[in-house]
Amino acid sequence: MVDKKRKHPKEIIKAEANSLNFFYADGTQALKKISLPVYENKITALIGPSGCGKSTFLRCFNRMHDLYPGNKYDGEIILHPDNTNILDKRVDPIEVRMRISMVFQKPNPFPKSIYENVAYGLRVRGERNKRVLDDKVEEALKGASLWDEVKKRLHDLAFNLSGGQQQRLCIARALATDPEIMLFDEPTSALDPIATMNIEELMAGLKEKLSILIVTHNMQQAARISDYTAYMYLGELVEHDETDKVFTNPSKKETEDYITGKFG
Amino acid sequence: MANDKKVDIENNLTLIRSLIAKHKRHDHIFAGVGMFVIISLTITLLVLFLDLVFDGYPRFNLDFLTNFPSRRATAAGILSAWVGSSLVLIVTFFAAVPLGIAAGVYLEEYAKKNWFSDLIEINVTNLAGVPSIIYGLLALGLFVYGFGLGQTILTAGLTLALLMLPIVIVATREAIRAIPIHIREAAYAVGATKWQVSLHHVIQYSYGGILTGVIIGMARAIGETAPVITIGALTFIAFLPPSPVGLEPPFINFEWLEAGFTVLPIQMFNWISRPQMAFHVNAAATGAIIILLTLLMNGLAIKIRYNIRKKIKW
Numbered sequence: 171m172v173d174k175k176r177k178h179p180k181e182i183i184k185a186e187a188n189s190l191n192f193f194y195a196d197g198t199q200a201l202k203k204i205s206l207p208v209y210e211n212k213i214t215a216l217i218g219p220s221g222c223g224k225s226t227f228l229r230c231f232n233r234m235h236d237l238y239p240g241n242k243y244d245g246e247i248i249l250h251p252d253n254t255n256i257l258d259k260r261v262d263p264i265e266v267r268m269r270i271s272m273v274f275q276k277p278n279p280f281p282k283s284i285y286e287n288v289a290y291g292l293r294v295r296g297e298r299n300k301r302v303l304d305d306k307v308e309e310a311l312k313g314a315s316l317w318d319e320v321k322k323r324l325h326d327l328a329f330n331l332s333g334g335q336q337q338r339l340c341i342a343r344a345l346a347t348d349p350e351i352m353l354f355d356e357p358t359s360a361l362d363p364i365a366t367m368n369i370e371e372l373m374a375g376l377k378e379k380l381s382i383l384i385v386t387h388n389m390q391q392a393a394r395i396s397d398y399t400a401y402m403y404l405g406e407l408v409e410h411d412e413t414d415k416v417f418t419n420p421s422k423k424e425t426e427d428y429i430t431g432k433f434g
Numbered sequence: 435m436a437n438d439k440k441v442d443i444e445n446n447l448t449l450i451r452s453l454i455a456k457h458k459r460h461d462h463i464f465a466g467v468g469m470f471v472i473i474s475l476t477i478t479l480l481v482l483f484l485d486l487v488f489d490g491y492p493r494f495n496l497d498f499l500t501n502f503p504s505r506r507a508t509a510a511g512i513l514s515a516w517v518g519s520s521l522v523l524i525v526t527f528f529a530a531v532p533l534g535i536a537a538g539v540y541l542e543e544y545a546k547k548n549w550f551s552d553l554i555e556i557n558v559t560n561l562a563g564v565p566s567i568i569y570g571l572l573a574l575g576l577f578v579y580g581f582g583l584g585q586t587i588l589t590a591g592l593t594l595a596l597l598m599l600p601i602v603i604v605a606t607r608e609a610i611r612a613i614p615i616h617i618r619e620a621a622y623a624v625g626a627t628k629w630q631v632s633l634h635h636v637i638q639y640s641y642g643g644i645l646t647g648v649i650i651g652m653a654r655a656i657g658e659t660a661p662v663i664t665i666g667a668l669t670f671i672a673f674l675p676p677s678p679v680g681l682e683p684p685f686i687n688f689e690w691l692e693a694g695f696t697v698l699p700i701q702m703f704n705w706i707s708r709p710q711m712a713f714h715v716n717a718a719a720t721g722a723i724i725i726l727l728t729l730l731m732n733g734l735a736i737k738i739r740y741n742i743r744k745k746i747k748w
Contacts, residue, residue, distance in 0.1 A: 237622060239546065268625035278616040281639060281746045290634075291624035327745075340620070347624060 177411070178398075181209040184351060184381040185231070185270075187247045190257075192226055195240025200226040202405045203245070208351065213373060213382040215396035215413065217389055219428070223405040224385045228353050231256070231383065232270045233263035249350070268295070271344035272353040276360050277336035279328035279343075284311075284320050287328050287339055291347035306346050313379075314342035315372055334365025341372065352376065354384040358391065370395050389429055393417050401425045483725050490719025498719060502672040503701065507712030512720055514671045515701035518587070519656060521675060521690055522697055525591020526655050530598040531648055535637070537599075538606025538644075543632050562600035569596050570664025578665055585666035587675060588691040593661050598651035605647020609640030642742030649735040653728045659699040670704065671696045698724050 185208040192201035200223045208214050216224040226235075233256065235241040246255040249269065256266045271291070279287050288307045289297075297303060307324070311317040316338040320331070328339055337357060344352055354373070358366040373382060373395055386392050392399050393413060400410040401424070409416060409425045420426045427433045501511025537558075545551045573593035583589045613636060621631045637644075675693030679686055696704075698720055705717035 232623060234619065234623065237619070264625050264627060267623055272623040274616060274620065274623075276616055278614075278620040280617060280620065280635065290621070290626075293634075294624055294626045294630055343620075343624065 178207075178209065181207075181212065183207045183250055184210040185247060185249045185256075187227070187230070188245055190227070190230065190243070190245035190247060192223075192230060192235070193242040193244070195238065200405050201230070204402075204405075204407045206400055206407055206410055208381055208383050209398060210381050211377050211379075212397040213377050213384060213395055214398045214400065215392035216383070216385045216400050216402060217387075217392050217428075218402035218408075219433075220387075222402045224402050225355055226405075227402070228272075228355055228383060228385050231351065231353055232267045232272050233257070234272070236263045268347065269349060270351045270353060271347060271349035272355065273337070273340050273344050273357050275356040277333055277340055279331075279336050279339050281327065281329060283325045284328050284331070284339060285324040288342045288346050291343060295347070307342075310342040310346035311339075313345045313376070314338045315368065316342055332365070334361050334368060337361060337365065337369060338372065341369070341376075345376070349380060351381045351383060354382065354386075356385050356387055359387060366391075389417075401428060403428070483722065486718045486722040486725065490715055490717075490722050493715055493719035498716075503670055503704075504672075507710060507716055510705075510713070510716055512698065512701055512716075512723070514674060515696050515698045515720070516723075517674055518667075518671070518695035519697040521587050521678070522590045522594060522662075522695065523652060523656060524678075525588060525691070526594040526598055527648070527652065529592055529595035530602055530651065533595075534599050534602025534648075534651075535606050535644060538603045538610065539632050539636060541603070542607050542610040543628060543636060558600050558603050562604060565660075566597055566658050567660040567664060569593055570661030572596070573661060573665050584692065585668075585694060586692045587695045589665050590662050590667060590695065590697070591691075593665055594655040594658060597658060597661065598648075598655050601651035601654065602644070602647050605650070606640065606644050609643025609647075610636055612643065613639050639746060642739055642746075646735040646739045649731050649738070653731040653735075656697075656727055656731075657699055657724055659697075659703055662697055662700060663703075667700050668694050668696050 187204050187206045190201055190204045191199060193199050204223075204227060206214075206227075216227060218224050229235055230243060230247060235243070243257045245257070247257050248254070249256050249266075254261060256270075280290065282290075285307055286293075288310050289303050292303055292306055297306075308317060308321075311320060316335060319335060320326075320339075328336065331339060337360075341352075341357075358369050361369070370391065373384070376382060377397075384392075384396065396413045398410065399413040399416040401408045401416065401420075401422075403424060409420060409422045411421070415421075416425060417429055420429065497509075498511045499516065500513055501509060502513050503515075504510040541551065541554065541558075545554075570593065573589060573596065577583045577589040577592055578585060583592075617635065617639070618631060621635050626634070671694065675690040675695060676687065678688075678690050702717045702720040702724070705713040705720070708714075
């Protein structure tokens with residue numbers, strides 16, 4: 171894993187994409203030769219204008235594209251420390267999703283109770299022991315800073331929560347299975363500023379335990395919370411570096427134009 | 435100058451107002467036509483129903499429900515018919531519902547979209563429109579003679595199940611399609627398999643729609659006459675099939691499946707084809723009961739759908 175050419179030698183690589191191409195079923199190439207590391211216990215933010223492929227890239231990490239026929243990956247995403255290429259056809263996408271969880275743009279709790287939402291990932295894994303489930307649910311809800319608000323109504327329907335609470339519930343659901351990486355696809359774009367702040371604080375705490383890859387439309391958000399930032403444009407990776415550097419001294423003209431608002 | 439501008443605005447306003455008035459007229463005309471259609475349909479149904487009720491009124495008593503058919507019109511009842519209808523519907527339910535739901539889930543969640551699934555789709559939709567007598571002929575050839583099931587409750591139940599199957603399949607698929615994609619993705623994202631997604635989510639969130647389809651299908655099956663006549667239901671029957679539940683172990687028996695039977699619409703048809711007016715009263719009373727049952731079942735379907743829509747809002 172130690173590579174002399176590596177830009178950030180002090181970081182541990184948790185996952186890395188190597189010349190990843192991605193084609194949608196209609197033949198359009200959404201990702202072009204993307205190589206990008208995701209560092210352990212760091213937040214990596216993906217920014218770029220709409221349609222640049224950042225969500226497509228994120229969804230490669232849990233093989234979400236497999237759900238729809240005709241999509242094609244080319245290249246690899248290596249998950250460390252076991253060096254599994256998670257895009258390999260022989261690797262079961264379900265195994266990948268059990269290691270890498272995801273939080274979506276719009277809060278999408280199941281129409282079940284708060285408890286069942288959080289416990290679902292464990293139930294899928296066959297966990298039936300009520301004590302284990304109770305403990306894990308509590309732990310996950312605490313991890314998502316939601317426990318105090320819902321501990322008295324765990325068996326209420328999740329739809330009765332506010333939008334921000336629902337999104338934290340989705341984070342708890344993604345957290346309950348102890349993932350190695352968590353993917354966030356614009357997790358705050360449907361939320362108000364206070365709920366957004368809660369979730370940003372939450373992410374800062376989460377990275378102690380796992381690695382985070384987040385797509386965001388909001389450049390201030392990327393600057394506030396991420397350690398590394400990748401700027402994508404038209405399916406290509408333009409620049410990837412420490413967030414401070416990308417925002418204060420980008421090495422590429424395109425990046426500078428985008429972050430200063432000349433374009434995008 | 436200022437005066438000119440004021441006149442301009444006033445002219446403009448008159449124009450806008452006349453436009454709005456014109457467009458609103460379209461609203462009123464459409465609402466009127468719609469209302470007329472709905473009311474005339476409702477009144478037609480109501481008149482038919484009330485006509486049956488008035489004609490059959492003398493027979494609305496408990497004896498009518500507990501008597502076997504008889505040569506004397508006033509002593510005749512629909513006991514064997516309603517018991518037959520109920521038993522046939524039980525078979526229909528247990529045959530059509532699991533198959534229909536399974537087929538719907540398979541088509542929506544598992545089947546690859548290609549020419550073959552298109553072909554199945556067209557066929558299923560078509561089946562819903564096939565005249566019921568065709569199902570009767572199919573059942574006569576397949577169940578009665580092919581499988582040697584005879585002219586029994588089992589045969590009738592399976593025949594009506596064929597009739598109901600496309601309704602259940604279509605209802606299941608429609609209900610499944612109403613589940614938003616992001617809920618499905620959320621389940622897959624935590625590592626669920628297709629089967630887990632189908633069982634824990636798809637079926638659970640769509641059962642309101644499925645149930646509606648099931649009830650509407652049953653309401654159709656209860657009034658079906660042609661296919662049941664084709665397979666040879668008896669028209670005069672003065673005994674009951676063996677009871678499905680008993681007082682002695684094993685408490686449940688399946689002998690009734692092989693019994694001869696009649697159903698409500700056949701009983702009605704039988705009475706109406708007699709020359710004596712007294713039997714026509716019986717037919718009207720039976721007709722009123724069939725319509726009442728259908729109304730009750732459809733009402734139940736609407737109620738269930740309403741309750742579930744209140745609970746699950748995407």
